[in-house]
Amino acid sequence: MAMRTSRLWERQLVRRIWEAVGRPSIQIELWDGDVCGADRAVGRIIIREPKTLRRLLWNPSLAFGEGFATGRIEIAGPLIEVLTALFRGQWETTKGGPGQKTWTGRLFRRRGHSLTESQSSVHHHYDLGNDFYKLWLDEQLVYTCAYYQQPELSLAHAQVAKFDHICRKLRLKPGDRVVEAGCGWGAFALHMARNYGVKVRAYNISREQLAYARERARREQLDAQVEFVEADYRQIDGEYDVFVSVGMLEHVGVEQYPALGSVINRVLTEHGRGLIHTIGRNVARPLDDWTDRYIFPGAEPPSLKQMMDVFEPHGMSVLDVENLRLHYAETCRVWLNRFDDHAAKVAEMFDEQFVRMWRFYLAASSATFLSGFLQLFQVQFARAVDNTIPWTRDDVYRQAQRRSVHDSLSALAHN
Secondary structure: OOOOOOHHHHHHHHHHHHOOOOOOOEEEEEEOOOOOEEOOOEEEEEEEEEEEHHHHOOOOHHOOOHHHHHOOOEOOHHHHHHHHHHHHHHHHHOOOOOOOOOHHHHHHHOOOOOOOHHHHHHHHOOOOOOHHOOOOOOOOOOOOOOOOOOOOHHHHHHHHHHHHHHHHHHOOOOOEEEEOOOOOOOHHHHHHHHHHHHHEEEEEHHHHHHHHHHHEEEEOOOOEEEEEEEEHHHHOOOEEEEEEEEEEEEHHHHHHHHHHHHHHHHEEEEEEEEEEEEEOOOOOOOOOHHHHHHOOOOOOOEEHHHHHHHHHHHEEEEEEEEOOHHHHHHHHHHHHHHHHHHHHHHHHHHOOHHHHHHHHHHHHHHHHHHHHHOOOEEEEEEOOOOOOOOOHHHHHHHHOOOOOOHHHHHHOOOO
C-alpha cells in the first residue's frame, strides 16, 4: 500500500521543528519525499511514517532514538556529522539548559541509585556479554575515553596513553596502596600494578567483568598485587594512599555524591590523593529519555558544580581539572567504526534492531561531545591541609618524563 501524501500542517510542523532546533545544516524528508531544511546540508533525516512525526512532538529524544532503531527514521549522509549538526543547533537554542519537559518524560520514572537499582543498571549494560564487547573495544576491553596524546595513535595505544596520563597525575610510586572504584574488565588496575609497582584493590558489581579481570590477573601473575572485589563503592573498606575512579561517577547519581565523599574521606590517608574521571556537563540536566531507557539506566553525567558535593563536605581541595571531550568524541568514532565492521556478528548475537540501536548510541555519543552537550572531566583532589602537593604540572606533561606507550604495550605483549 502506498504511503499517503503529507498534509500541509505536517509540512509546516517539520519546518517549525527544524527552526526550533536552531536551523541546523541538515534537511528533513517526509515519507512522501517532501523536504525542508538547509540548502547546503551535511545530510538528511528521513521520517518514514506520519505516526513517528507525531511521536516526535510528545517526546523528541525517545521518539528519535526508537525511530532510528526500528528503521522508521533513517539518516542519509555521515551519521556522526548529521547528529553533530542537529545537536549543535539544539545547544545554540538552549545553551545546554533543561528545556521544556515532555508530559511523557514526566510519566517515565527513572531508575534510582540504591544498591539494588545500581546492580540492575550495571547488569542491563555491562553484562551484555564479554564476547559482544570484544568485537569492537580494544584488546584490553577498555570502555572509557582514550587519550590521543598524538592524533595518529591507534585505539589500543590511546587507551594505554590514558592510563599513563592518569598515573602521572596521581604520582604513583612503588608500594602505594590504590583503591579503584568501578574497574570494568580490570585493565587499568593491572596496568598500575605492572608498570608502577603499586598494590591495587578494585571494586566492581559486574560479575561477568570481574570473572574476566580475575582470570587475566592470574594469567599475568599479578593476582598478588591486584585484588578484584565484588562490591559496591559504598562498601569499600581499608586505608589507601590513592583513590581513583574512571567512568563510574556517571552511574552514582548526584544524590549519592555525599556518600561517595564520605567513603573517600574515610579510606584516604592523611597525604592521600585522588582522581575522578567522568563524563560530565557544563550545565546540570538529566540524561535524555532514550539513553536512560535503552542504554544507561540511571546514568547522570554531572556538572562540575554538582561534583563539588563529593569534595566540599569533607574539605577536599580540587587541584586540577582537565577536559578531554574531544578525545572522547574520537574514541566513540573509532568504536563506531569497529562496531560497524562487526555488525553482522552483532546481529547474529542479538538482532538487527539491536545493531541499529547501538549504532545510534555510539554515533550520538560522539556527536554530543563534538557539539558540547557532554564533557569529559578529569578532576584531581587531595586533603585541604596537605602541603605536599606539587607546585606545578611539569612532571605530568614534560616529554622527558613520559612513559613510552609503545614500551607499555610491549611489556603487556610479553605477559
